Amino acid sequence: MKMKKLLYTTFLASVCFNGMAQKRVLDKADKEYNQYAYIDAISIYEKVADVGHxxxxxxxxxxxxxxxxxxxxxxxxxxxxxxxxxxxxxxxxxxxxxxxxxxxxxxxxxxxxxxxxxxxxxADSRGILFENNKNYLEQIKVNSGRFDISDTGINSNQSDYGSTVFDNKLVFASGRDTGTVARKTFRWTNKSFTNLYASELKSDGSLENPIRFEKKINSKFNESTPVFTKDGKTMYFTRNNFLRGKKGKDDKSITLLKLYKADFVNDKWTNVTELPFNNDQFSVAHPALSPDEKKLYFASDMPGSLGQSDLYSVAINTDGTFGKPENLGSAINTEGRETFPFISGDNELYFASDGRPGLGGLDVFVAKINEKSGFDSVQNIGEPVNTQFDDFAFIIDSSTRKGFFSSNKEGGKGNDDIYKFTETRKLDCEKKLAGVIRDAQTNAVLSDTKVILFDAKFQQIAEVTSTTDGNYNFDVKCSKSYHVRAVKKEYETNESAISITPSADKEELDIKLEKQIKPIAVGTDLAKTLNIPIIYFDLDKSFIRTDASFELEKILAVLKQYPEMKIDVRSHTDSRQTAQYNIVLSNKRAKATIAWFVKKGISTNKLTGKGYGETQLVNKCSDDAVCTEEEHQLNRRSEFIIVSMK
Missing domain, CATH: 1.25.40.10 (Tetratricopeptide repeat domain)
Known part of the structure; x- marks a missing residue:
């Protein structure tokens, strides 16, 4: 690389004096860039930019x-x-x-x-996720502060990342100096290729000095992200496309990543084979096993991927063969990068993504795998694991709540570093949804009410009966929407919707029920009894609006049910216009309402009416008061007062 840098300096010495030389330098940089030799390209581009180009x-x-x-x-x-x-x-x-x-x-x-x-x-899910979660920083804050983290003490000044625990050892990838005379470097980064290393876990939580993993596994190219079966007989790991001394390349002559399998035989790792769904034309990397070891999860940019890299799963058959890889779908994957999956013992999928609202770079997210192999809501696990930089390769012991993750955050020793943590509070995203069922008129609590919980698609989840003090409660999940329905004999069924926020300890939803049979007597306003909206007339108008006709049908039904009933129609206006004008207008409205009932077959001797103008306002909106149109509308109303029941 020193000779290359010297050549680049020679090229660049003439940049200020010769435009053609500058073009040649840029062409050289473009070539390096197109071959994914990004660090070499940076060296050239920056020197050109530094001279003002x-x-x-x-x-x-x-x-x-x-x-x-x-x-x-x-x-x-x-x-x-x-x-x-x-x-x-x-x-x-x-x-x-x-x-x-x-x-x-x-x-x-x-x-x-x-x-x-x-x-x-x-149509890009990254933009949609942001648009639907603009308060993502508040949500991340709620999820933060749940981890005590510290350095593992085994990091080098190179890249150390992608760890797993096996046989009381932390096995991880590292680009540290292996002691060879000529260190091999990865052209993409000009950093050392990574091999697998292992470090003994001591009883106090510290780690011994790492030693290189078996030579049969490590090659002259990149190895990383191993995972082992519980019986210790099989391992899966990531490596550049290299097997038995032969390097594979894609159509652009790039050596991509593949997944490999090895067997533990006679105390040695052997039989290194590549998995059958690998391909020279795309990368497959970062394996993870399900708790029952019947599925292998991994990251890939294979055809059919939604983004730059997606998460997949593949069935591991009892005979050791593999099924067809299945994309985890849009519940997990975005048009960005989803990578470094890990499945915890309690069946939670942890993964890194830069396609979801986060703190910056790759953030670690988690989603519970449900019984139908789908996923519950995805959540950012928060600080201090997640930072403004790349945070990834998160693993956790579901019993001890201890684990490891990798990050290139500031303050580290190398390019990537491995950190250990203890989770002090679980992100279970489950809360109580509780409330009280009451009578809408008396506010009395209602016991023995059937309360049903539905999901957003009205699929029933649970059913309870309210207690003697009217209480009910359900277990619900954060960031999900629900419907709660209350059903009681002699009451009208009522239903309310609610979205569960991750911030509060408990969600509360009280529900009030209207009696099916409502008492009426002389002096009752049927509009209030029947919950009829009080807005009927447009400004300066006396005709019955279409929406008013629907409500008046309720009054009509009562009059037909009680043929001896007599009502007094009382019409009111807002305070705009003069008092005299409003008296005239309200009288017209009362007469129009009575005429509507007469047209529907109600005898005129059952109906009286009068306009009260602006004399009985229901709010402060008198002359010269500043009010909204909605406030004025409240005063443009009709009342239907029972004056006789015989």
Whole structure:
């Protein structure tokens, strides 16, 4: 690499003096970029930019080169320059810019970029998730503070990440110096290739100095993210496309990632074979086993993926063969990166994603796997595990609540570091939904009421009976919507909807029931008894509106049920116009209402009526008062007072 850098310096020495030389340098950088040698490309592009050259394509590639290497704060410098030069970019640049802005805590500007991104590509789930979760920082705050984390003490100045626990050892990937004379480097990053290492777990939680894993597993290319079966006889791991001394490449001559399997025979790992769903043309990586070891989960960009990498599962048959990989679907995957899956002992899927609202870079998320192999709501596990940088490869012991994760956050020793943690409070996302059933008129509590809980699609979940003090409660899940229905004899059934927030300890939903049979007597206002809206007439009008006709049918039904009943129709106006005008208008409204009943067959001797104008306002909206149109409408009403029952 020193010779390469010397050559680049020679090229760049003439940049200020020769435009053709500058073009040759940029062409060289473009070639490096297109071959995914991002660090080499950065070296060239930055030197050109440092002499004052401004080029949109160059700024895009500088930003991307750092972005793809998870150096978001450095990417921000060039995305800033890009948008300063031209703020009309392809949609993906708004998303990358937002992620880079989050790396320095500028969430306000990041959210504006995400809003623009969502406007430009309305069907992208990343934008939709942001649009539907604009309070994501508040939600993350609620989920935060649940972990005590510390350094593992085994990190090097290279990359250390992707750990698993096996045989009381922490097995992980590391790019640390292996002591060879010529260290091999990965051209994408100019960093060392990673091999697997193992570190003994001591009783006090500390770790012994790591030693290299078996030579049969480690190759001259990248190995990472191992997982082992419980009996210790099988391991799955990630490696570059390299087996038995042969390196595979895709159509662009890039060596991608594959999953491999090895057997433990006679105290040695052997029989390294690649899994049958690998392919030279796409990557398959980061295996995880289900608790029953009947499924293998992994990340891939295989055809059919929704985003840059998706999570998949594949059945492991009893004879050791594999089924067909299945995409976990849009409940988990986005157009961004979903990667590093882990399935806990209590059947929760932990994974890293940069496609969901988060703190920046890759965040760790969790979703419960339900009985139908679907997923409950996805939640960000919060700080301090998640930061403004890449946080990933989260594993946890479901019994001890201890585990490990990887991050390139600030303050680490190397490019990526492994941290250990203890979870002090579970993110169970289950709460109590409780309330009281009451009589709507008397406010008395109603016992022995059937209360039914439905999900958002009206599928019944549970049913209880209210206690002697009218109480009921259900177990519900955060961030989900429900319907609660109360049913009691002699009462009208009532139903209310509620969305469960993750913030409060308990959700409360009281429900009031109206009696089916309501007492009436002389002086009763039928409009109130029948819950008829009090707004009937438009401004300065006396005709019966269509919506009023529907409500008047209720009064008509009562008059027909009680043929001896007589009612007095009392019409009121708001205070606008003069008092005299309003008296005239309200009289017209009373007469129009009576005429409606007569037309429907009610005898005129059963009906009286009068207009009261603005003399009986129900609020403060008298002359010269400043009121809204809605407040004025409350005064434009009719009352139906029973004056006789015989």
């Amino acid at each position: 401004k080029d949109e394509k160059m700024f895009q590639r500088l930003g991307n080169a750092y972005y793809f290497n998870a150096e978001l704060t450095k990417a921000l410098k060039w995305y800033d320059a890009l948008f300063a030069l031209n703020d009309q970019q392809e949609p993906e640049y708004y998303y990358r810019y937002a992620q880079a802005l989050k790396s320095v805590g500028d969430y306000s500007k990041a959210d504006k970029m995400l809003e623009t991104f969502n406007q430009k590509v309305k």
